[in-house]
Amino acid sequence: MKHENLLDAEAGEMAAGDALAAPVEVRGREAGGTRKTQIVVVGGGAGGLELVRRLGAKFGRKHHDIILVDKNLSHIWKPLLHEVAAGSLDANLDEVGYRGHCYRWGYRFFQGSLDGIDRETRTISLAPMLDETGKEVIAGHTIRYDYLVLAVGSISNDFGVPGVKEHCIYLDARDQADRFRTKLLNHCLRVSRAMMKNPDADEQVKIAIVGGGATGVELAAELYNAAGALRHYGLEVFDESRLNVTLLEAGPRILPALPEKLANAARHELTELGVTVKPDTQVIEARPRTLATSAGEEIEADLMVWAAGVKGADFLGELGLQTNRRNQIIVRETMQTLDDDRIFALGDCASYTPEGSEAPVPPRAQAAHQMAGTVYANIVRSLKGKPLKSFTYQDKGSLISLSRFSTVGSLMGNLVGGSLAIEGRMARFIYTSLYRLHLIGIHGWIKGLFLMLIGRVNRIVRPKLKLH
Structure with a gap:
């Protein structure tokens, strides 16, 4: 009451x-x-x-x-x-x-x-x-x-697909991200121990990501970045070759918000890393460690992430x-x-x-x-008591970070029709600048600048991975 x-x-x-x-x-x-x-x-x-x-x-x-x-x-x-x-x-x-x-x-x-x-x-x-x-x-x-x-x-939009809430992990909040990281490390440890007992064992951590938008693509690339560093933190026989990541997209291509040329470049980069990219693949049901598609295919995975849209x-x-x-x-x-x-x-x-x-x-x-x-x-x-102003959305474009491997995107959105495509170091610099602007927005200029400096120092002195 x-x-x-x-x-x-x-x-x-x-x-x-x-x-x-x-x-x-x-x-x-x-x-x-x-x-x-x-x-x-x-x-x-x-x-x-x-x-x-x-x-x-x-x-x-x-x-x-x-x-x-x-x-x-x-x-x-x-x-x-x-x-x-x-x-x-x-x-x-x-x-x-x-x-x-x-x-x-x-x-x-x-x-x-x-x-x-x-x-x-x-x-x-x-x-x-x-x-x-x-x-x-x-x-x-x-x-x-x-x-x-x-x-x-x-929140993530599961579009009413059966089994998604029970068997997939969302990335809407920190507790969900922490949960995924814990499960990921446990599976990596399992594979590492199995390889130490039997070096010829074909052990892998299988991860399926549903949704070829920014979250799904960036997560897929970041997983390979993290896997490559695990050998320095106690998992001596584990590396990115032990990852089996599948990225599923219901539409004809990943990253529909970007020009097709940039989306193709991102797909090429993911493929080079080892990600299996499957466009035109609609998931109709999630089961324990399995995703069923409309084409009758069953995709097995130790971890299943749902990043197919928001509501x-x-x-x-x-x-x-x-x-x-x-x-x-x-x-x-x-x-x-x-x-x-x-x-x-x-x-x-x-x-x-x-x-x-x-x-x-x-x-x-x-x-x-x-x-x-x-x-x-x-x-x-x-x-x-003054008249209110109208909201005008200024599309600044979209940037997608493929971890340390690459960054792609288009700048200036509706100002130049989104045709200013950028890749590589310049794109990475601008992507990082977006977070810096966010820090200034919530902390003001003085503290925001100090936090940027502290963040730079932390990247040097802190471990590259959080393992707990």
Whole structure:
């Protein structure tokens, strides 16, 4: 049962605003009794975290109460999850703790999962937080808002294929990437030990990746990078030749977002590494250690990864807001929802189709960054009583990293028709720069530059693989 008490924003000031002794209704008030303007952002991904940083830096805590809600305690940039899964990146070094970040930038953080929205009272409800044993740690409570921003990202779309949820691993969050890495290392250890006992044994780690988009392609390449380094970390007889990676794509070619020439170059690079690329291959069922295709083929694998597309989380369709068939919240050009001017949505959970376009803005990190900028500007404008600005998506192109082996992509997107193709070192430099811009977006210039320097040092002094 939910109880509603009044929490004073100043008296209850905490760097980690989730440490509540009892269920409450979170309301912000100034010392004189005047109600603060309360802006609540649900989702601490790339767009949401950048937004609360900018709002906190703009308004501070005197007259405004900026609140971030997320079910996790830390942020990791989603495009890096394939490196976390392969062990090439230690997420503990790159994650951003919300508690420390909120203290630095003047907002509050509450850990929790969105359970519902009451638009009449302008409150959101958070589900109870449970520990691993199912015991309640934080009771369900409500948070008042004057403006609400939904930035909860996306989840993998299994398209209703039987057995996928039970037998495949997604790479939507850090815990899933960690789970994959643990299973991968266990299989590599099994093969290494078998080879030590019998050098002539034909032992392999079989991995099937469903989805030839950026995540699937980058993971396939990163696996070979990691496998090549394992011999230096105790697996003396293991190398990349013991990997058997199959990349399955239902469409006619991998990387449909890139020009065909670049997609072919990426396929050639993967093939050279040892990846079996199978386009025009539709998976119709996932079974224990087996994927069944529409052509009647059965593909055996020790590990099966599903990276065949994204959709909005199921609960988004239950909030009383209009959604599309992929469960994304439909927004207008101002990033406001169709049903409520006080509620915005951005990033992968939002669907916006520009006027004159047949397709919505693609769910990419660059889109979330640009949407966050528009939402920030429109909240500021709304508070000042000014007209809101329209969102204009600027396609900067797409870049795909094939680990240390290569990088391919097209730059400037709709500015030059996506015809500026780049490969090699220049593409790798620009790809790395995208993450650096992300660091600046969530930390500001000074700390962002320091973190880039620290990251450079860590690549030299830290182990190249995370093995635990």
